[in-house]
Amino acid sequence: MIRQYKVPTSDPRVIPLCLLHWRSKDVSGEKYSRLTAVGVVHKKYVSSKTRGNFWLFKCTCGGEVIVRLTDVFTGKQSSCGCRRREVTRDRMQTHGKSQTDAYKTWSCMIRRCYDPRHPDYKNYAERDILICDHWYNPLQLEQSFLNFYNDMGDRPFKSSQIDRIDNDKGYFPENCRWSTPKQNSNNTRRTVFVTLNGVTRSVSEWADITGMPIQRIRCRANLGWAAEDVLNTNEGHRPIRKQ
Numbered sequence: 001m002i003r004q005y006k007v008p009t010s011d012p013r014v015i016p017l018c019l020l021h022w023r024s025k026d027v028s029g030e031k032y033s034r035l036t037a038v039g040v041v042h043k044k045y046v047s048s049k050t051r052g053n054f055w056l057f058k059c060t061c062g063g064e065v066i067v068r069l070t071d072v073f074t075g076k077q078s079s080c081g082c083r084r085r086e087v088t089r090d091r092m093q094t095h096g097k098s099q100t101d102a103y104k105t106w107s108c109m110i111r112r113c114y115d116p117r118h119p120d121y122k123n124y125a126e127r128d129i130l131i132c133d134h135w136y137n138p139l140q141l142e143q144s145f146l147n148f149y150n151d152m153g154d155r156p157f158k159s160s161q162i163d164r165i166d167n168d169k170g171y172f173p174e175n176c177r178w179s180t181p182k183q184n185s186n187n188t189r190r191t192v193f194v195t196l197n198g199v200t201r202s203v204s205e206w207a208d209i210t211g212m213p214i215q216r217i218r219c220r221a222n223l224g225w226a227a228e229d230v231l232n233t234n235e236g237h238r239p240i241r242k243q
């Protein structure tokens with residue numbers, strides 16, 4: 001079989017067709033929707049291990065993308081990803097709430113639970129903290145947000161956060177409320193509670209009440225001291241051992 005020699009493009013990823021040891025239909029220069037074929041790409045630039053001919057395409061937006069040829073032929077991929085971004089952006093703009101705090105809270109919540117790049121992801125993934133389908137359906141993002149918004153409403157005040165009432169359960173309407181950052185951190189797993197004369201408060205709340213440094217209270221509580229010793233405002237206080 002005689003193949004026409006194609007002048008290699010300057011892109012180091014593209015292999016001249018004449019050097020290919022497998023057959024590829026030559027579509028260079030052809031345009032499919034937004035994508036124009038540039039050339040066959042060496043396998044090492046293809047992150048996926050799946051088989052097929054991967055081509056480099058230039059997109060009308062100026063971006064480029066490496067796609068399996070069949071995905072372009074079948075219309076599975078018709079842009080570098082810009083089409084999807086446009087659609088998502090338009091959808092988010094239609095409900096007019098994309099810049100609201102509730103929207104930010106909602107998208108942050110999703111990233112915490114499902115985006116491995118989010119710094120808190122590990123915490124949530126390990127404990128299997130999930131978001132209910134009503135609030136997060138990747139196929140219906142717009143509706144998911146509206147559901148969330150209808151259930152939770154706007155943030156009641158600027159610093160409010162979404163807080164799970166039962167910390168071991170996920171995000172769903174019955175388990176969520178807006179709260180202040182302090183209430184929220186009271187509810188995290190590390191929260192230490194101290195009960196004095198029948199009144200139970202978290203360490204940070206006791207710090208507010210007594211004016212003592214929160215670390216001192218937490219440290220004493222972790223040592224297992226009795227509540228009256230923990231909350232003794234004297235800095236050098238040591239518990240008296242009862243014989």
Ligand SMILES: [Zn+2]
Pocket residue numbers: 034059060061062063079080081082083
């Ligand atoms: Zn594009």
